[in-house]
Amino acid sequence: MEENTISRKLRTDFAVPEDSDDSDLDDSDADPDYLPSTSGQQRQALRSTSGNVLSDNSDSSDVSSDESTPVGATTAKIAQSSLHWEKVSQENSEKQSPSCNLREVYSEVESPVYYFRMFFDEDVLDNIMEQSNLFSVQKNPNRPLNVDTNEIEVFMGSCIFMSVFGLPRSRMFWANNTRVETVANVMPRDRWEFIKSCVHFNDNTKLPSRNDPNCDRLFKVRPLVDEMQKKFKNLPLRQMLCVDEQIIPYKGKSALKQYNPKKPHKWGYKEFILSDSNGLVHNLEMYTGSIAPVEGIPDIGPSGNIVLRLLENVPRHEGYLLYCDNWFSSLKLFSVLAEIGIGVLGTIRVNRFPGLQFQTDKEMKKEGEEYLTKLPQK
Incomplete structure (x- = not known):
């Protein structure tokens, strides 16, 4: 070397x-x-x-x-x-x-979606759904998001796929010259962008003051971080x-x-x-x-x-x-x-x-x- x-x-x-x-x-x-x-x-x-x-x-x-x-x-x-x-x-x-022995713990190789749901289970998705809908109403009461867990899961899956595919701008996945069917066919562009603008993990009304010495600087993502830590710690x-x-x-x-x-x-x-x-x-x-x-x-x-x-x-x-x-x-x-x-x-x-x-x-x-x-x- x-x-x-x-x-x-x-x-x-x-x-x-x-x-x-x-x-x-x-x-x-x-x-x-x-x-x-x-x-x-x-x-x-x-x-x-x-x-x-x-x-x-x-x-x-x-x-x-x-x-x-x-x-x-x-x-x-x-x-x-x-x-x-x-x-x-x-x-x-x-x-x-x-x-x-991971082969004994996981006797069969499952699909990628199975392992995704090991971490992003119903509890995690429910929290994202509730907090995202709440934020959309706080932001504009006349335009609620009304997203459900299935749509949240599709949104997250598209984000993962887009990060791997690597186009420089998200709108290119829906553009005529650069359209990617895997993303464009599962969710309209405007709906995807609306969800992206509203995704939240915690209630902003409970955000502590920045002058508070005990202020959690990860408050907005704390529920997600805590859940991921629990999942990681449970792995053999x-x-x-x-x-x-x-x-x-x-x-x-x-x-x-x-x-x-x-x-x-x-x-x-x-x-x-x-x-x-x-x-x-x-x-x-x-x-x-x-x-x-x-x-x-x-x-x-x-x-x-x-x-x-x-x-x-x-x-x-x-x-x-x-x-x-x-x-x-x-x-x-x-x-x-x-x-x-x-x-x-x-x-x-x-x-x-x-x-x-x-x-x-x-x-x-x-x-x-x-x-x-x-x-x-x-």
């Missing part, structure tokens, strides 16, 4: 304009002058499993299996102590995998999980719109995703300007908090493994994950691991692909 390809895949840089909402994503333990390099020092993976608990060299009792010890109790110790690192021999980290988990961010491209006006010049789509909505080795999403969190810590666990910074929030429904001490890139990796996060029994493997930023000295690229190549650096277990 070429050096540039490796750099694009493994590095995450959040250097954005000062007026961007993305500027508060940096952890308090990160070096603001840090500039990722393409050397092997930035690509070195640090690994932690539930059997190899990250600990402080000064006190062997920092991490304990005692259930009375609160989760995250070692993070304060890490911040206050000088750490000692040493090389250890590679170990067999194979663990019993959680049972998850595989052993290998991954957290990462994703940009939903959007260049319109929105206070939630983010800018990141390092991404293929520089403008859009940011969301954090927990997925598995099958590519299935198991949890998501839309970024709204701040990332609160998980209740009962100390604040370990935005990048660590979001990982713990996404993992809230993952069973503990059952052999699950998490993969992440260097924006999420930190010694505090790895310590907490070790305590709750979730293994983690990720690329790292050196400034988040105090006292750790890396070898040069040439020296690491001599060690081979199985080279491992971790804290000694006391």
Whole structure:
């Protein structure tokens, strides 16, 4: 793999304009002058499993299996102590995998509509229908929408098809020269545009004031987001999980719109995703300007908090493994994950691991692909 390809895949840089909402994503333990390099020092993976608990060299009792010890109790110790690192021999980290056979859960491959309705069931469609009809009356009492769930489903299906087909303007699907029968034959153009102008998921009359410190910035789509999260969390988990961010491209006006010049789509909505080795999403969190810590666990910074929030429904001490890139990796996060029994493997930023000295690229190549650096277990 070429050096540039490796750099694009493994590095995450959040250097954005000062007026961007993305500027508060940096952890308090990160070096603001840090500039990722393409050397092997930035690509070195640090690994932690539930059997190899990250600990402080000064006190062997920092991490304990005692259930009375609160989760995250070692993070304060890490911040206050000088750490000692040493090389250890590679170990067999194979663990019993959680049972998850998707072929047993879903014995037959169903139609695409079946899987669509797994997420957009009658309850979801009923809510969209009610809120859309309500908004149309609030907007113009003399012109109600009067849409039903069947028409909502057709509208959503046409939107999905249009996004894949890729014409630059929606009206081209009905135009004589560019007419697409799959869309044009199921719904008239004016009706489609009227539904599009009225689609709503929540009651605007209950919208909280923007000056309210507890204002939900996702209020207008909150019912849909909550329902999707429930559906994602009900999917069977595989052993290998991954957290990462994703940009939903959007260049319109929105206070939630983010800018990141390092991404293929520089403008859009940011969301954090927990997925598995099958590519299935198991949890998501839309970024709204701040990332609160998980209740009962100390604040370990935005990048660590979001990982713990996404993992809230993952069973503990059952052999699950998490993969992440260097924006999420930190010694505090790895310590907490070790305590709750979730293994983690990720690329790292050196400034988040105090006292750790890396070898040069040439020296690491001599060690081979199985080279491992971790804290000694006391």
